[in-house]
Amino acid sequence: MTTGVMVGDVTQIPPGEGRVFLVAGRQIAVFHTHAGEVFATQAECPHLRGPLADGLTGGTTVICPLHDRAYDLRTGQGLKGEPTSITVYPASLDDAGKIWLSITD
Amino acid sequence: MSKEKLVVVGNGMAGARAVEEIIARGGGDRFDIVMFGDERYGNYNRILLSNVLNGSQNADEILINPLDWYAENGVKLHLGEFVSDIDRASKIVQSKNGVREHYDRLLIATGSRAFIPPMAGAYAADGKLKTGVFGYRTLDDCSDILDYVKKCKKVATIGGGLLGLEAARAMMVLGAQSHIVHLAGHLLEMQLDIAGGGLLRKAIEDMGIHVHVKKSTTEVLGGDSVEGLVFKDGEKLDCDMVIVAAGIKPNAELGVRAGLRVERAIVVDDHMRSVDDPNVYVVGECAQHRGRVYGLVAPLWDQAKVLADHITGKNASAAYHGSKLATKLKVMGIELASMGINEPAEDRDEVVQFSEPKKGTYKKLIVRDGRLVGGILMGDISKAAYLMQAFDRDSPLPEERLSLLFDLGTPSQKITFDEMPAEAQVCNCNGVTKGAIGACVAQGKRSAPAVMDATRAGKGCGSCKQTVGELVAWFCGGEIEDDPSIHYYVPGIPLRKPDLIKVIKEQGLKSVSAVFTALAGGEEDAMSKPALASLLITIWNKDYEDERDARFINDRVHANIQKDGTFSVVPEMPGGVCTPDELRRIADVAVKYNVPLVKLTGGQRIDLVGVAKEELPNIWRDLGMPAGHAWGKSYRTCKSCIGNEFCRFGLGDSMGLALKIERRFRGIDSPGKLKLATAGCPRNCSEALIKDVGAVAIGDGKWEIYIGGAGGSHVRKGDLLCIVDSEDDVLLYTGRFIQFYRENAKFKERTYTFVERLGIERVRAVVVDDSDGLAVQLDTAMQESIAAAYDPWREAIAPKTANQFNSIVDAKGT
Numbered sequence: 001m002t003t004g005v006m007v008g009d010v011t012q013i014p015p016g017e018g019r020v021f022l023v024a025g026r027q028i029a030v031f032h033t034h035a036g037e038v039f040a041t042q043a044e045c046p047h048l049r050g051p052l053a054d055g056l057t058g059g060t061t062v063i064c065p066l067h068d069r070a071y072d073l074r075t076g077q078g079l080k081g082e083p084t085s086i087t088v089y090p091a092s093l094d095d096a097g098k099i100w101l102s103i104t105d
Numbered sequence: 106m107s108k109e110k111l112v113v114v115g116n117g118m119a120g121a122r123a124v125e126e127i128i129a130r131g132g133g134d135r136f137d138i139v140m141f142g143d144e145r146y147g148n149y150n151r152i153l154l155s156n157v158l159n160g161s162q163n164a165d166e167i168l169i170n171p172l173d174w175y176a177e178n179g180v181k182l183h184l185g186e187f188v189s190d191i192d193r194a195s196k197i198v199q200s201k202n203g204v205r206e207h208y209d210r211l212l213i214a215t216g217s218r219a220f221i222p223p224m225a226g227a228y229a230a231d232g233k234l235k236t237g238v239f240g241y242r243t244l245d246d247c248s249d250i251l252d253y254v255k256k257c258k259k260v261a262t263i264g265g266g267l268l269g270l271e272a273a274r275a276m277m278v279l280g281a282q283s284h285i286v287h288l289a290g291h292l293l294e295m296q297l298d299i300a301g302g303g304l305l306r307k308a309i310e311d312m313g314i315h316v317h318v319k320k321s322t323t324e325v326l327g328g329d330s331v332e333g334l335v336f337k338d339g340e341k342l343d344c345d346m347v348i349v350a351a352g353i354k355p356n357a358e359l360g361v362r363a364g365l366r367v368e369r370a371i372v373v374d375d376h377m378r379s380v381d382d383p384n385v386y387v388v389g390e391c392a393q394h395r396g397r398v399y400g401l402v403a404p405l406w407d408q409a410k411v412l413a414d415h416i417t418g419k420n421a422s423a424a425y426h427g428s429k430l431a432t433k434l435k436v437m438g439i440e441l442a443s444m445g446i447n448e449p450a451e452d453r454d455e456v457v458q459f460s461e462p463k464k465g466t467y468k469k470l471i472v473r474d475g476r477l478v479g480g481i482l483m484g485d486i487s488k489a490a491y492l493m494q495a496f497d498r499d500s501p502l503p504e505e506r507l508s509l510l511f512d513l514g515t516p517s518q519k520i521t522f523d524e525m526p527a528e529a530q531v532c533n534c535n536g537v538t539k540g541a542i543g544a545c546v547a548q549g550k551r552s553a554p555a556v557m558d559a560t561r562a563g564k565g566c567g568s569c570k571q572t573v574g575e576l577v578a579w580f581c582g583g584e585i586e587d588d589p590s591i592h593y594y595v596p597g598i599p600l601r602k603p604d605l606i607k608v609i610k611e612q613g614l615k616s617v618s619a620v621f622t623a624l625a626g627g628e629e630d631a632m633s634k635p636a637l638a639s640l641l642i643t644i645w646n647k648d649y650e651d652e653r654d655a656r657f658i659n660d661r662v663h664a665n666i667q668k669d670g671t672f673s674v675v676p677e678m679p680g681g682v683c684t685p686d687e688l689r690r691i692a693d694v695a696v697k698y699n700v701p702l703v704k705l706t707g708g709q710r711i712d713l714v715g716v717a718k719e720e721l722p723n724i725w726r727d728l729g730m731p732a733g734h735a736w737g738k739s740y741r742t743c744k745s746c747i748g749n750e751f752c753r754f755g756l757g758d759s760m761g762l763a764l765k766i767e768r769r770f771r772g773i774d775s776p777g778k779l780k781l782a783t784a785g786c787p788r789n790c791s792e793a794l795i796k797d798v799g800a801v802a803i804g805d806g807k808w809e810i811y812i813g814g815a816g817g818s819h820v821r822k823g824d825l826l827c828i829v830d831s832e833d834d835v836l837l838y839t840g841r842f843i844q845f846y847r848e849n850a851k852f853k854e855r856t857y858t859f860v861e862r863l864g865i866e867r868v869r870a871v872v873v874d875d876s877d878g879l880a881v882q883l884d885t886a887m888q889e890s891i892a893a894a895y896d897p898w899r900e901a902i903a904p905k906t907a908n909q910f911n912s913i914v915d916a917k918g919t
Binding site for chain 2: 005006007008009011012013014015016017019020021022023024027034048049050051054055056057058059061062063065066067068070080081
């Protein structure tokens, strides 16, 4: 079942950075790009559990801070030779600046 | 638009390679391609003919383009058709058997044939070579030789160049008594000097091959078939077979008949076009460019690329400027590399050489103005990849000439790449083997950055980067692609660091996002952000517009991230000195916050490891000590020994100087981390000789300043920058050097690479002798940076960004 969840105001995340949100007992990394978009992914890197929200972002790429594994925030696809991919969750901003995620159980 | 027709005369290594390059540039959509090949085979690797001759490979194993390849790529191939005429007026080529093709563009790649020097009795009455005399150039020559040698006991090979030596060896392997007859005074005279040629001769004679030098053959004896050779000096050599490998002769007759300008070969311009006809291109051994005809394979690759760029319009200004000749080969099992000249040619030429005849090792380099202009490596060619690159790019050589011949200071490379097994791990951080790198190159990644991206090799600690680069070059056979982006400060902005600094200043770009918008078309690149942030801080100091997302996580929370996402906290402790009260506060904090590990660092400080992000501000507040900056690309710390205060050997106050250094440079960002040390005497207990900057007291108030030392993944003794008379001067020159490094080093380039890249003489000229008049400017810039530096742990009081220290935010809607 898919549920829409409001996780908070976009001002909770500085532009270009990510933060981990606790959503119904589950940790999800949410990113706020300079272009003003929001994206949500699994919180830990599949390689060695690095905190993705602490990674560097550029456009729609995030790079894990531990070993530089790179992923596409839109699709979760591994980039730059990274074979694994990460789970992504549909995320959007409403007119009031609130971040909404769709979580499928 | 209908397709043009490209006709290629010649299906050897040059013709087929050129067609491959044209197809790789989308030329298949632009041209209908038709090829003529005189031989009966698809394109094969002529360099490997000797393997066919000595039986280690079959003919089909040396094919590069089997016949399927032509069909798959839509190339029409006329096999066994010798093109005899070109009618340029009506644009038609015609073969001896009458096959005609019209062309819009023509490519002549007819190569060369064996040169048969004038000798009486070499030819039979029918004009063909006498029975038992063979040229050595094609697969058909090989099979003829293999047939005939079965009934021979004694074979003479005329020519002691690369081909001749391999042919002579094959004859020996096949059981004949093998003789080499050579005109010059020593073997391989194009590649080797007299000493090298002598060593090679000995090695060859040890294999059982007879070598005759300074022999000019005047006559081939025998009625119906060969019975011997007569030399100019009157001597004779009995033999029942002769292989002629005395050089090549360009197949340029077709050019003559077509009315093209032909000297030693068909004369071409820088686009590889005939100088007479813009629709006729020429590549390979039948082309003469700027007076030179090349007989090696590497120049041919270069020519094919230029031609393909030009003919497809991919780069209409592509130009060939000639090739520098360097070659790496195995002659009769002996490893050999040769480049440029083999004897000094001018008075200023400097010769560096090493010879160990017993082992068959010989190395000789010719250096002109600090650049390599020639070299010979025999026996041990482990430095070949590096030297050939330095030769090709004309790059400056390290002052330590010995390091050109041998690996010094680092664990010696005991085995060559040839011997290295495929499963040998090259990158230990990411577990990448030699075989994986080879596979990646085979898939078409032909530059070090491309291979590193695809395999992750070199992306851990980075200490294997050079080896990875050399391996890529080795797998590419020296034919590595130059990736211009390696010279850029960040990949997305095509500017070197000094140029980028200029543009940033001119346009007043003060934040990382402003740089992306103005110079990279708005395209953000994650990995470039910290590099740009570091640069902008260096340029603008207090006026830098700090965007925290541009910094690595360590710089956002002023602590060093650990493998489990926790952080380590290191307070400032200059020279490893603290008060009992500070020590007690550190202990109290460790107890209060249940810090899992308390550890002394290599920089003589105390590390509190395993701290959650949330606790960082509280811990800083409780410590009441400034940040130790143990997390970033910045000044880190200054170690010290006890110095003259207590030590009976002390000559200078190393602890006091360490404190002054730390107070002055703390919080200064730089391209790589800066670890410093001071030593109170040359016993060097604080390891000042292997630091980015080290000051060593030598008495009478004097200090030696060493720079570019390293004791980490790379070990290097620092270079002596200068000797100064006071602690103030240590601070002055340290600051000036650091600023010079900040403005000129690549991001993440440590001082040991930077100093080696520029050379200590250059650094000393700028920093000490003020050769470029930069001293005042560097000192002023450093002073501005010092004034703008601050203690980031003050953010404990006022966090800079939302949720800066929260590792988890509660979702509001749940």
